[in-house]
Amino acid sequence: MRYPTWLRRHLAALRALLVLTVLLGVAYPLAVYGAGRLPGLKHHADGSLVTSHGRTVGSELIGQSFTGKNGEPLKQYFQGRPSTGGYDPAASGASNLGPEDIVDTLPNPELGKTDPNASQSLLTQVCARSRAIGEFNGVSGARPFCTPGGAGAVLAVFGHRAADGTIPHPTRVVSLNEEQGVVKAPFLASYKGVKVELARFGENYATGLIVPVRGDAPAEPAVPPDAVTASGSGLDPHISPAYAGLQTERVAQARGTTPAQVARLVRQNTTGRALGFMGEPAVNVLKLNLALDRAFPARQG
Structure with a gap:
């Protein structure tokens, strides 16, 4: 007896469903489970x-x-x-933060650390961890591009830009990751003869030239990289x-x-x-x- 075309297609789909259910829903899981019970593999299969x-x-x-x-x-x-x-x-x-993430989002002074809109850049996170680990283990936590207080040493430099993009004669300099009212003084007193200011909450420094300052920390810090950076999985x-x-x-x-x-x-x-x-x-x-x-x-x- 020859079934109608639409019925044959439905029967073929049903057979495929049953076969795949048995293979992938029963046989394969049982095979994997059985392999995981073998001597030498059970420990790994159990986590x-x-x-x-x-x-x-x-x-x-x-x-x-x-x-x-x-x-x-x-x-x-x-x-x-x-x-x-x-x-x-x-x-x-x-964290999905990259090496160019060097400027913090400063907290509202009235909220402090509880400000949900504030965030630390990857650089400041690394600097803060290095400082804390250094203190905990009795070694120097100094690191290039970090302030002694454990923040990213980054300036916003304002003034007329030369053809190469630099600002040879700044008119204003701000330490972006050091907030006024949180620290007493910027990590650098002056930059190219201009007094360095502390950053103020709410001010926009986007027009400034971002300048990371290496400082005098050793090229190979006492605190190794894996102590201050999380792995991909965390x-x-x-x-x-x-x-x-x-x-x-x-x-x-x-x-x-x-x-x-x-x-x-x-x-x-x-x-x-x-x-x-x-x-x-x-x-x-x-x-x-x-x-x-x-x-x-x-x-x-």
Whole structure:
């Protein structure tokens, strides 16, 4: 019996639906689940979870904070990279700020840090982190293009522009990321003989020439790049050996042991380049801190 064309098309579509449902909705998920139960793969399929004393304390693949009840970093633990999403897997992502993002949106002085319209540029975020990490670890947090107070060292220069776009004889200079009423004085007293002013909330400096000031910070700061920049996911569980080395003395002091003993644990928890040539050596922060707790329990009080 020959069915009408429209019915044959509907039957063909129904058969395709049933076949694809069985293959992709049943067989494929079961195959993937079965593969994930195989020895050697089960740990990874379950999320690479890390346990301590029978309790799950985190994942090898997702970073986490090591802070106290007040949110301050704990001195007895190694700290990871910054996270734009607070190490929340549901908020994974980057800040999407680029290297040319160097001018802050200043807060209303009446609202201060609670001003929802205010925002820090990527440069100021990096500068503020470098200063805080330097103080926390007892080293200099100085960084090129950063003010001593931890803001981006950026000027708006006003005056007649030459043919090459420069302003050889400024008439006014403003420190864009230092707000009047927040800091006492600009990071630079004068620029090309003109007194530098603090920025005022609500003023428009768009017509000025934006001039980043490098300053006298070393080309290779004591605080390494991964300590002040978040990863693309914001969940990176690793830090560089350089950042681990920066924290070693502080952790050793808090643990009541020697930097050499802590450095040994850092080396034991450092992985090399993938396949010997891809990426850079890295230290898993969670595994390192667990190793510290086992070898040198933190002193109380």
